[in-house]
Amino acid sequence: MKPFSLLRVIATAALAAGLFPALWAQSSQPTAPAQRPAEKPKPKARKVWTNDDLAALRRPGEVTEPQKSAESVEHEKTAQTARPGQAAEPDGVNDFVPPRSVEEAEVRLHDKRLEVASAAEAIRQLRLEYFAAQDDMTRGLLRRRVERLARDHAAAEQEMKKLEAALAELKPKGSASQAAPPPRP
DSSP states (O other), rough: OOHHHHHHHHHHHHHHHHHHHHHHHHHHSSHHHOOOSSSOOOOOOOOOOOOHHHHHHHHHGGGGGGHHHHHHHHHHHHHHOOOOOOOOOOGGGGGGOOOOOOHHHHHHHHHHHHHHHHHHHHHHHHHHHHHHSSSHHHHHHHHHHHHHHHHHHHHHHHHOOOOOOHHHHHOOOOHHHHOOOOOOO
């Protein structure tokens, strides 16, 4: 044999002899995880969702029926406590700001009359589309639009009446008697 290959064999044998006792010692000792079988890794803590958390996740359009009824009951109670003798009015009706001058009242009244007329025309057009619609889904959408426009139309008419009353209060009382002809004897 060659001296170089003999040296290689001796070195390999020495390494093997030195490693085998270390490997034998490791295999005879029990492993650390096997000694503690009772300890298991704890799972992650899971969040417990409450109703408040779910309410925070909802968008305004995702209100459920129980919430709607609870909110409407609460709204009616607050409206009745604010004005016990009067019926509850929908939102936006109490936002009426009376005009400060006759000119402002006339301009606002003219604009409100145009708004009422255009809303009435839009309702008429939607009703024609409703009766011409072929499927129920389209009819349902059109019906909801007509109902919404009808509510807006009614609110605009109420505001128009309030503006007419405010205009009548703002006009001087002397001009009303001058506008009417004097009675004949």
